[in-house]
Amino acid sequence: MTDAAHTLILLRHGESDWNAKNLFTGWVDVDLTERGRAEAVRAGELMAAEQLLPDVVHTSLLRRAITTANSALDVADRHWIPVRRSWRLNERHYGALQGLDKAATREKYGEEQFMLWRRSFDTPPPVIEDDNEFSQAGDPRYAGLGEEMPRTECLKDVIARMLPYWDSDVVPDLREGRTVLVAAHGNSLRALVKHLDGVSDDDIVGLNIPTGIPLLYELDAGLQPVTRGGRYLDPEAAAAAIEQVANQGRR
Numbered sequence: 001m002t003d004a005a006h007t008l009i010l011l012r013h014g015e016s017d018w019n020a021k022n023l024f025t026g027w028v029d030v031d032l033t034e035r036g037r038a039e040a041v042r043a044g045e046l047m048a049a050e051q052l053l054p055d056v057v058h059t060s061l062l063r064r065a066i067t068t069a070n071s072a073l074d075v076a077d078r079h080w081i082p083v084r085r086s087w088r089l090n091e092r093h094y095g096a097l098q099g100l101d102k103a104a105t106r107e108k109y110g111e112e113q114f115m116l117w118r119r120s121f122d123t124p125p126p127v128i129e130d131d132n133e134f135s136q137a138g139d140p141r142y143a144g145l146g147e148e149m150p151r152t153e154c155l156k157d158v159i160a161r162m163l164p165y166w167d168s169d170v171v172p173d174l175r176e177g178r179t180v181l182v183a184a185h186g187n188s189l190r191a192l193v194k195h196l197d198g199v200s201d202d203d204i205v206g207l208n209i210p211t212g213i214p215l216l217y218e219l220d221a222g223l224q225p226v227t228r229g230g231r232y233l234d235p236e237a238a239a240a241a242i243e244q245v246a247n248q249g250r251r
């Protein structure tokens with residue numbers, strides 16, 4: 001049995017307006033629904049109940065992750081901890097699909113193409129044009145990105161831009177003995193889980209992450225998960241919510 005040396009908590013944001021409307025979201029900066037806000041509060045309660053108290057939080061640059069982290073930490077009385085944010089933790093850029101209805105897209109293009117765009121490892125959706133109303137070109141928070149600014153991404157692309165931040169910013173916090181909270185998104189967290197658990201390119205297709213339920217990873221000294229897949233702090237709610245995410249687009 002390996003000993004836990006490091007504590008990492010992953011938290012997908014609570015339900016967003018566009019989760020509720022079943023729209024492809026990606027980098028569009030939508031807010032949480034009332035339900036999403038309640039999920040964030042519950043996430044904080046779950047962490048506090050197990051004395052899982054973050055020393056530092058890393059978030060994306062998107063409101064739904066930032067607000068979720070703020071609410072959860074407030075409830076856990078950890079609102080004062082240092083915060084680091086990076087575009088590298090953003091949701092996968094959904095390209096020209098951003099703003100489109102998932103069910104309508106599935107009906108128009110068929111199940112196979114829909115699932116390729118949604119879950120395949122290396123097929124990105126079509127590129128978003130800069131004049132698309134849901135483009136992030138010109139958004140000041142990404143002004144420094146230059147050529148790195150994505151206009152669509154597959155999961156493979158997300159891993160390529162997320163891992164440098166994991167190595168340069170998150171791992172050092174873990175190695176300092178800090179309990180680290182990463183508040184991010186369905187697909188940026190799938191990328192991280194794939195890395196941590198060594199999930200194959202084929203198997204990651206079937207892995208979904210529910211909104212608003214903390215996922216605890218205890219890592220050994222070599223940063224390998226002590227328990228593969230980690231542990232959701234509310235496993236029953238997680239199982240039901242995972243099923244829902246998997247079935248999005250089928251109404």
Ligand SMILES: O=C(O)[C@@H](CO)OP(=O)(O)O
Pocket residue numbers: 019023024025026027091092094118186187245248
């Ligand atoms: O729309 C999105 O950005 C993501 C997360 O909500 O959706 P999906 O689960 O379909 O990848």
